[in-house]
Amino acid sequence: MKLRSLLFVPGDRPERFDKAAASGADAIILDLEDSVAPERKGYARDAIAGWLAGARDCTAFVRVNPLEGGGGQTADDLAIILPAAPDGVMLPKAEGAASILALEELAGQRRLPPILPIATETPAALFELGSYRSVRDRLAGLTWGAEDLPASIGATSAREADGRYTAPIEMARSLTLFAAHAAGVAAIDTVFPRIDAMDDLAAYVGRARRDGFTGMMAIHPVQVAAINAGFTPTPAEVDHARAVIDAFAANPGAGVLKLDGKMIDRPHLVQAQRVLAAI
Numbered sequence: 001m002k003l004r005s006l007l008f009v010p011g012d013r014p015e016r017f018d019k020a021a022a023s024g025a026d027a028i029i030l031d032l033e034d035s036v037a038p039e040r041k042g043y044a045r046d047a048i049a050g051w052l053a054g055a056r057d058c059t060a061f062v063r064v065n066p067l068e069g070g071g072g073q074t075a076d077d078l079a080i081i082l083p084a085a086p087d088g089v090m091l092p093k094a095e096g097a098a099s100i101l102a103l104e105e106l107a108g109q110r111r112l113p114p115i116l117p118i119a120t121e122t123p124a125a126l127f128e129l130g131s132y133r134s135v136r137d138r139l140a141g142l143t144w145g146a147e148d149l150p151a152s153i154g155a156t157s158a159r160e161a162d163g164r165y166t167a168p169i170e171m172a173r174s175l176t177l178f179a180a181h182a183a184g185v186a187a188i189d190t191v192f193p194r195i196d197a198m199d200d201l202a203a204y205v206g207r208a209r210r211d212g213f214t215g216m217m218a219i220h221p222v223q224v225a226a227i228n229a230g231f232t233p234t235p236a237e238v239d240h241a242r243a244v245i246d247a248f249a250a251n252p253g254a255g256v257l258k259l260d261g262k263m264i265d266r267p268h269l270v271q272a273q274r275v276l277a278a279i
Contacts, residue, residue, distance in 0.1 A: 006216070011062075064090070116139070192223065206230055
């Protein structure tokens with residue numbers, strides 16, 4: 001499952017579902033949580049289930065409601081959406097492997113698709129990030145959020161005046177990145193909150209890919225093309241990666257080689273393999 005871009009769509013706005021599916025995003029996230037008022041949850045569930053059951057050619061996740069408070073809303077979500085066979089479920093306010101197992105228990109005998117936890121939205125969640133390795137076979141990836149966590153600790157902002165994350169929030173981002181790679185699943189960066197700053201978005205995407213994220217969430221279709229482009233290797237990167245792989249293939253016993261006047265070793269080979277896998 002390629003997950004460079006994942007586009008949020010409010011679950012109670014079914015008139016937007018087809019537009020989102022046609023946006024070019026690798027996946028859409030039909031939302032039952034924050035973007036849907038409590039009195040419209042039932043309507044949103046039915047709208048999502050109806051759309052999922054129809055003909056579609058887009059990977060579709062559903063963000064269910066969090067397990068907090070006993071998971072009553074979550075159970076209602078699963079009862080309606082799972083029979084319509086979404087491609088994945090996004091779990092907000094997840095707190096490690098225990099949350100994944102609790103979601104499975106709520107699903108009962110119904111098939112649960114791959115899960116994408118939002119893994120840093122509570123203080124406790126940060127101390128459970130390493131546990132996702134034990135449930136890696138149930139995961140589509142790991143992602144994080146920059147809004148709920150600061151609110152939960154009383155922070156006045158998640159960002160510095162220049163837009164950079166504050167130190168505690170940057171730590172949460174980094175821990176999610178390492179936890180995803182430790183589990184061997186996709187590392188999905190959080191959303192960029194502005195839709196009127198495309199140059200800043202491109203820089204944000206470039207930083208995310210540089211740091212090791214493999215994809216990113218989006219809040220508007222206008223962001224999708226930039227995200228896809230940013231997480232797609234350039235022709236020059238592909239050519240270099242193939243040259244590295246070919247060099248090691250021609251010298252299978254070598255630990256260090258010289259390529260284009262520079263020394264390369266096994267970490268360069270691993271990175272080259274990642275580049276080709278992202279094509």
